[in-house]
Amino acid sequence: MSKTYTQEYQEKLINASQAAQMINSGDYILYGGMLGRPIDFDVELAKRKEELHDVYIYMSTTLLPPVRTAASDPSHEHFTCNNFYFSAIDRRMADHNLMYYLPSHLSEAQTMLERPENPNYTCVVQVCPMDNEGFFSFGPANVYSYTGCLGADRVILEVNENMPRVPGGSEDAIHISQIDYIIEGSNSPLFELPPTAEPSDIDMTMAKLILNEIEDRACLQLGIGTLPDLLGELICDSDLKDLGIHTEMFCNSMVPLFTKGLVTNRYKTFDRNKIGFTFCLGTRETYDFIEDNPLMASHPSSYSNDPRIISLNDKVVSINNILTVDLFSQVCSESIGFRQISGTGGQLDFVEGARYSKGGKSFLCLTSTYTDKEGKMHSRIVPTLEPGSIVTTPRASVDYLVSEYGLAKVKGEATWKRAELIIELAHPQFRDELIKEAERMRIWRRSNKIE
Known part of the structure; x- marks a missing residue:
């Protein structure tokens, strides 16, 4: 038997x-x-x-x-x-x-x-x-x-x-x-993400810039943090229709997008009628939402993050945070100098997936400055990356860059034009010095204009 x-x-x-x-x-x-x-x-x-x-x-x-x-x-x-x-x-x-x-x-x-x-x-x-x-x-x-x-x-x-x-x-x-x-096991309570920080005016400005770029029937990938959460709230209050989700992380901000009817997954061209993801982090309410929910399609990361799979959906919109960008448009999202902060993760996977998606867009977002412990302000937009900083997304793959000073599509632009667009995203206090460095680096034309 x-x-x-x-x-x-x-x-x-x-x-x-x-x-x-x-x-x-x-x-x-x-x-x-x-x-x-x-x-x-x-x-x-x-x-x-x-x-x-x-x-x-x-x-x-x-x-x-x-x-x-x-x-x-x-x-x-x-x-x-x-x-x-x-x-x-x-x-x-x-x-x-x-x-x-x-x-x-x-x-x-x-x-x-x-x-x-x-x-x-x-x-x-x-x-x-x-x-x-x-x-x-x-x-x-x-x-x-x-x-x-x-x-x-x-x-x-x-x-x-x-x-x-x-x-x-x-x-x-x-x-x-x-x-x-x-x-x-001892049935330890699952880790829950703490509440994100209260959004600032800068966060609101950046979220609104990105919201204007999202179309009906877009397929979303949102990261973690204040900006993605805020963007989720703005989408919920918008008149966008029939959105889809294909992401690496299913997070708190995605639950109301479905329950309020913004996300239907109806027009996804792959995994239609499903939310594709590979892991979830959130609150207990989010974990309860995914439990035994036929809406969810849990896949290994070799599937969820494969740019070839991602691109099978039209209008993929990928939104991720970055730490710093230089005037060549090289993006560092994982280290500050030699100090490892996070990791490569799925950022480049979704940047590339959005690139091959019909009507796809990827947005790499940063606040233009940070303030150190002594109260001194520094620019996150720099002439060249600090020694030891890791290039997470190479310049040839970068599509849109976003700061509180605007949104710039650098894909397809020459180095001089990229420098101009990126400097426009910097805090005004640092722009003159960045222009001098761009001239020294021979990526500045005499006709360049900064507004």
Whole structure:
């Protein structure tokens, strides 16, 4: 007689301490990304620090609670933690030499895991409880979870009853027959994004500039932060119709876009009638919205972030924040000098996807200045990027740049014209100096005009 799924579940059930005991010195471990990171397993593994040496752990965008294995070992003698994309917590850990960054586009996360030269590894992912058919949903953290499990020599699932189950899409769940062990975790509450900062007049100006560029039936990708949230509110109050969503992150601002009827997905030319995404971060209300919601299509990032897939929808509008841009239109969105702030992520994926989309547009947004701890104002628009700064989006790919001083389409323009358009986005206090630098760099014509 064949075993039932319940029987198989009981046979594979262990506790977090037993799972951590399976790890040996020199092992490689892959954690699920974002809300898929195991909590209890990591705590128990950290307790074994003195027993283990040279254990390499890979993950993406860790949230609260912090990674115990990383925090326990600043020497990296026992655990070396590597991260595909830094959260604010990861950034602070890296500042204290507790975390390393691994450069990659989000679209290629699966490709990174499928390299033939990769060592054997254990995959540990936080998942939803098993359903009646023996499947564990990856819920709000699809990303690379299924590929990570398939390539592993040992698969351990940590069940959390607070994870919202998300049906539909692709590679959104794994069957009990494909895994080795199950941990019933302590059901830690899922991390919730704190409220975004109150929008400023600058945020409002930038949001309105972008809103004017969005057409009916556009397919949206919004990032995280005050500006995307504000833009979502403005769209809700607009007369736009029949919008679609294809994004990497499903976030709070997208819920009212659907519930208020602005997003219908009716005219998407791919994944029609669905919101395509690869992970979700938001409030508990947002997690409840996606749970068992047939509207949602959870895909791996190799699908959600593939520019070829993105471009299959018409009128793709991609909106992302950046840190700085230079007069060549090279964009840095992930570092301040040598300090890693976030990561490459999916920015270039969606910039390129929008470029190939019929009627597509991509907007890279920044406030023109920032103020340091001493109260001195600095320009985010600079002659050349600071040494050590990483080019996240190369100049040949940049479409629109946006600051509180305007919106500039630089795609297709020569270097002298780009310099003029970009300087117009700078704070007036810095424009004269930027013009002098542009002349020195031989990207300024005598006929250039700055209004």
